[in-house]
Amino acid sequence: MTAVYRKELLIYFTSPIVYAYLLVFYFFSGLGFNAICIAQQTNNLTGAIDYMFTISMFILPVLTMRLFGEERKNKTDILLYTSPAGTFGIVAGKLLAAATVYGVASAIFVVYAFVIGLFTAVQWAVFFCGLLGFLLMGVSLIAIGGFISVLTENQIVAAVITFAISLLLSLMDYIASMVSGIAKTVLEYLSYNTHFTPFQTGQIGLSHIIFFLSVTGLFAFFTARSIDHRRFSA
Amino acid sequence: MIEVSNLSKRYGAITAIDHVSFKVDKGEIIGFLGPNGAGKSTTMNIITGYISATAGYVRIDGYDVMENPEQTKRRIGYLPEQPPLYPDMTVKEYLDFICDLKNVRKDRRKALEEICEQVRIADVYKRLIRNLSKGYKQRVGIAQALIGNPDVLILDEPTVGLDPKQIIEIRDLIKKLGERRTVILSSHILSEIQAVCERVIIISSGKLVADGRAEELSAKLSDDHDVQIRVEGPEEIVFQTLSKVHGVKSVRKLGKREEGSFDYLIEPKEKTDVRRALFNRMAEKKYPILSMSSNQLTLEDVFLKLTTGDYDGGLSEFTPEIPGKDNAAEAPESGTEAAAAESEQEGSDKA
Numbered sequence: 001m002t003a004v005y006r007k008e009l010l011i012y013f014t015s016p017i018v019y020a021y022l023l024v025f026y027f028f029s030g031l032g033f034n035a036i037c038i039a040q041q042t043n044n045l046t047g048a049i050d051y052m053f054t055i056s057m058f059i060l061p062v063l064t065m066r067l068f069g070e071e072r073k074n075k076t077d078i079l080l081y082t083s084p085a086g087t088f089g090i091v092a093g094k095l096l097a098a099a100t101v102y103g104v105a106s107a108i109f110v111v112y113a114f115v116i117g118l119f120t121a122v123q124w125a126v127f128f129c130g131l132l133g134f135l136l137m138g139v140s141l142i143a144i145g146g147f148i149s150v151l152t153e154n155q156i157v158a159a160v161i162t163f164a165i166s167l168l169l170s171l172m173d174y175i176a177s178m179v180s181g182i183a184k185t186v187l188e189y190l191s192y193n194t195h196f197t198p199f200q201t202g203q204i205g206l207s208h209i210i211f212f213l214s215v216t217g218l219f220a221f222f223t224a225r226s227i228d229h230r231r232f233s234a
Numbered sequence: 235m236i237e238v239s240n241l242s243k244r245y246g247a248i249t250a251i252d253h254v255s256f257k258v259d260k261g262e263i264i265g266f267l268g269p270n271g272a273g274k275s276t277t278m279n280i281i282t283g284y285i286s287a288t289a290g291y292v293r294i295d296g297y298d299v300m301e302n303p304e305q306t307k308r309r310i311g312y313l314p315e316q317p318p319l320y321p322d323m324t325v326k327e328y329l330d331f332i333c334d335l336k337n338v339r340k341d342r343r344k345a346l347e348e349i350c351e352q353v354r355i356a357d358v359y360k361r362l363i364r365n366l367s368k369g370y371k372q373r374v375g376i377a378q379a380l381i382g383n384p385d386v387l388i389l390d391e392p393t394v395g396l397d398p399k400q401i402i403e404i405r406d407l408i409k410k411l412g413e414r415r416t417v418i419l420s421s422h423i424l425s426e427i428q429a430v431c432e433r434v435i436i437i438s439s440g441k442l443v444a445d446g447r448a449e450e451l452s453a454k455l456s457d458d459h460d461v462q463i464r465v466e467g468p469e470e471i472v473f474q475t476l477s478k479v480h481g482v483k484s485v486r487k488l489g490k491r492e493e494g495s496f497d498y499l500i501e502p503k504e505k506t507d508v509r510r511a512l513f514n515r516m517a518e519k520k521y522p523i524l525s526m527s528s529n530q531l532t533l534e535d536v537f538l539k540l541t542t543g544d545y546d547g548g549l550s551e552f553t554p555e556i557p558g559k560d561n562a563a564e565a566p567e568s569g570t571e572a573a574a575a576e577s578e579q580e581g582s583d584k585a
């Protein structure tokens with residue numbers, strides 16, 4: 001797992017697309033920080049984090065679109081799957097590497113927090129709680145994106161589908177409001193907003209942590225299963 | 235060491251390999267031969283545990299590849315058909331990654347140096363893989379397979395893309411590696427298999443058609459020893475004289491290949507060697523024999539004989555070409571056309 005993780009990071013940081021990702025992330029978060037925190041003179045960063053939640057939906061697929069499909073296309077996957085590393089270790093290594101890039105991007109919020117700290121007292125607890133939610137949300141999206149990239153060798157297709165799913169998850173509240181009964185309950189439960197928003201108010205809800213971790217685990221599992229299915233079926 | 239038993243693989247309607255069984259002992263070097271699409275790469279992918287078989291099993295050192303993948307994968311170094319390289323890494327980064335992947339920890343630097351020396355990539359060590367020539371990429375692929383000092387090496391067409399000098403070097407390397415290791419190598423180049431391998435396995439359309447030592451195979455499949463000779467002198471008279479030599483069953487004119495001389499193919503009566511008789515007779519008549527070759531099957535011929543249905547024992551090699559001949563219309567002859575092409579190719583290889 002660590003071998004794949006390190007290799008994946010190396011590939012990420014030699015690829016222009018990751019720098020583009022970081023640039024876009026830093027640019028928009030700076031914009032948000034400026035517009036929400038500085039302009040409104042607040043010591044609460046969660047507004048900016050909340051705003052980056054939406055932006056991330058759009059740009060995160062860039063990190064996962066080539067995660068698995070590219071290796072299959074270039075036939076480098078043979079190397080991984082004939083090595084002593086197990087399928088699950090390989091999947092974990094790759095997802096962790098994507099999560100690390102995401103973490104590097106998110107770390108900018110800590111910088112903003114210190115900037116605020118120059119002027120006023122920071123509500124560190126609320127801030128870290130919000131950041132935790134942001135990280136958990138992102139990692140679960142990465143797991144979903146990774147799964148999509150197993151299904152297609154085409155990066156663009158993978159990115160578009162992942163984006164569509166992210167969009168669907170963020171619009172779930174809206175869709176839920178159009179139905180009623182059990183469907184409404186289910187859709188509301190699946191909504192990312194339902195689980196993300198509480199973090200931004202400084203509440204660490206175990207159920208929300210479990211929700212994001214379950215999505216992550218489930219999709220990592222699906223990913224490993226579908227890789228093995230492809231190799232071992234027929 | 236390696237036991238392949240009743241291995242079959244189907245892709246939907248396509249049967250890639252069909253009940254293939256063979257055993258490879260420790261220290262053997264096996265040549266895996268077959269025309270395009272025969273199932274060589276598929277078999278290798280199954281042996282290395284990349285894909286599963288539809289039926290049958292593979293055991294390495296007694297461990298089943300599917301049931302004990304950790305045990306078997308540690309023992310195998312694999313060079314797939316297309317070297318699995320990451321173009322954006324340098325050779326050093328790549329080989330370091332492979333060491334990580336295969337859990338090679340101690341003496342890594344020394345091991346890497348030795349491998350780079352063996353496959354001669356030390357001079358490109360710091361370069362990006364994407365900028366390497368095809369041959370160097372292939373060598374990096376071979377280096378990758380050697381990392382971790384595996385007991386078993388599975389090499390899918392290891393010399394593709396290499397220059398002639400490198401081919402010889404890699405062959406020697408494989409031979410050397412094979413002293414302490416078990417090697418299965420696939421190739422289309424028959425002379426390569428002959429040069430490197432003790433044993434040859436031939437598959438065709440997914441089925442195993444031959445398994446044995448190269449000489450054994452050609453001896454087993456050889457017909458009686460036809461002789462091809464080139465004699466200086468008038469064609470018709472020489473032809474008549476040849477026909478009357480004791481032990482000759484039939485003579486076929488093969489036409490003019492060299493100024494002033496003609497080629498003939500002589501089929502002797504069963505189990506007789508007519509070469510001395512031919513020499514004496516021609517000397518007597520003062521028709522110099524410019525060349526004479528015993529027409530024993532080469533591995534090439536064996537290969538073609540086994541993998542195409544309509545092989546004529548290598549005769550086509552001597553059939554003069556008819557200009558403007560429509561190949562498509564001569565469908566049954568396509569195999570022999572290939573035979574001629576193959577033989578010519580071998581000729582030029584040697585040259």
Ligand SMILES: Nc1ncnc2c1ncn2[C@@H]1O[C@H](COP(=O)(O)OP(=O)(O)OP(=O)(O)O)[C@@H](O)[C@H]1O
Nearest residue numbers: 245248249250268269270271272273274275276277
């Ligand atoms: N993933 C796949 N899906 C469908 N058919 C496949 C697949 N892989 C291989 N085949 C088929 O299986 C057969 C054997 O292919 P394989 O690659 O093993 O041949 P090969 O002997 O290695 O040929 P070559 O000399 O060209 O490398 C071919 O008919 C091929 O089309």
Ligand SMILES: [Mg+2]
Nearest residue numbers: 274275276315
């Ligand atoms: Mg092949």
